[in-house]
Amino acid sequence: MTPSEWRDLLDAIERDALHGATWLTEKGAALLLSMLQKDAPAEELETAAVSLARARPMMASLFNLANGFLWAWSRNKDMAAAFVRDYLAGLRGEGSAAAQKAASILREGDTLLTHSASSLVEKALLQAHAEGKGFRVYCTESRPKCEGMSLAKRLCEAGIDATLIVDAAAGEVARRCDKILIGSDGIGSFGLVHKMGTMPLSCLAKSGGVPLYAVATSQKVWPAAFAKPVEKEKDPKDLGVEGCFDVENRYFDITPPEWLGRFLTAEGEMTWEGVLKRYGREAIHPLLISG
Template sequence: MERALPEEVVEIARDIKDMRIRGAGRIARAAARALSMAVEKYSGDDLEDFRRYIGFVAEYLVKTRPTAVSLPNAVSFVVNPFFKARDLKSVQEARRMLLERASAFIKYSEDALERIAEIGSRLVQDGDNILTHCNSEAVASIIRRAIREGKNIKVFATETRPLYQGHITARMLLDAGADITLIPDSSIRSIIRRIDKVIVGADTVTANGAVVNKIGTSLIALIAHERRTDFYVATETYKFSPYTVWGEPVVIEERAPTEVASQEFLDKHPKLKILNPSFDVTPSSYITGIITEIGLIPPNAALLVLEEVYGREAGHEPIQGL
């Protein structure tokens, strides 16, 4: 079914796709915002048509980026109660329900970051050297909090090629007054001896406690493991994937070759192939602990977190109505 979508919704979807909105938490909140806008812009009074419309918007948003499960989880948090409700009498009533769910999600997400900061900063000791990869607001919240608590820490941030999200981390943490050093991705093995703790974010946590995050994360975990350096993941529980409970694989996003080499270079060498996966998978055995808003959990307890969040429905069609 082709439908016209409100320009604001199309714009948010485009921003997610083109990574002007990026990072699993931000993507999730943007999707909740887009759903609110779609609800506000709907003008009809036919409840069945409204159901089809919301299903269409939900599917459209979920397709923008494939890897971070925070996106379908946020969408299902907003739309599932609506699709499940059997006693809705009007579009007006449905509208209210969806708007409430969208703002509840955004509030939950913001509060979760504060809890993660609180729990995560307890792990940070005065004098620690902390290594992070890519740009994660969950990790940034922990570091900011540790600095506010007066801990004297040094942060090492990888560049995170090919898109250099490490520069975003550097800017963010400089603004927070951090002592921060930017390092090439390939320098980790020589720098790890100076590091006390690695803390990274997550796009998806699977039922068996593996963590999907920016490409290169698993290499850092392997190096940390070799040296027995603690490796933590900071993540909200809505990045745990109910889809993986029954073994559904996480789709790893492949991005454009032009992120790795210029169009001019590619044109000059038409036989050159480029591979540009955006994420990788770190096995649970390399992870010391996962810092969530509900506590510091061992990676092997991921399934328990999924049961806590989704109950016995974990893994069964998390998004309704599509």
């Protein structure tokens, strides 16, 4: 694989606005394995890993993939390849287990609200439906890419009672729900990173007494020493408007710890503190600290 080829793949991961963290992490892992198999020079491998960690700063699983890879690579090539394969297996296995935990908290007749289109939330809802549970799901449209619309369609086609709402209605609808079930793009000492609109929804859930659950795997937890990420500005054209005004377009927000609910992981239900204590113990590789 030539430098231009792997840089093109990294650029594609950085620009991708349709897929979630799990899908992009699998693409990043495939890139690293391909470079290892083709005996890419050490400098190129390290540069690619650092670039991968920074390509999507709000997605913890990409950072953790790069971080673990660099530590393993510092030992030898075989350990680096083994780490990537184990990481992928863990991501998939924990994801299925966490989705099962999420499905287990759903009760017959529940009314749920979800935001954006988490693959783990979708798995949980499909699993609960397969178990014969009847429930209703409100899906936010999740602008600007409207992935919530696609989720609502998939749930409906699977036979689940799904209702699409505009993002601005989330607060009002949440008051009528038994639970709020969301995904997680990253969990750190600063709180939860998820699709824009999660922070106010979490605040309302906390003040209104609506249980909020975030489905997560260990790969979504940054090391405790990781600093708060800064999202790159997105294309203003996403909003579909033009004018003499400025446009600020961001896909993610950060919910502070005091507004967080519970987390559903492969190991069960946890608090934010418990998640960080259990999964946030990795050291950050020196190449990812500087610059």
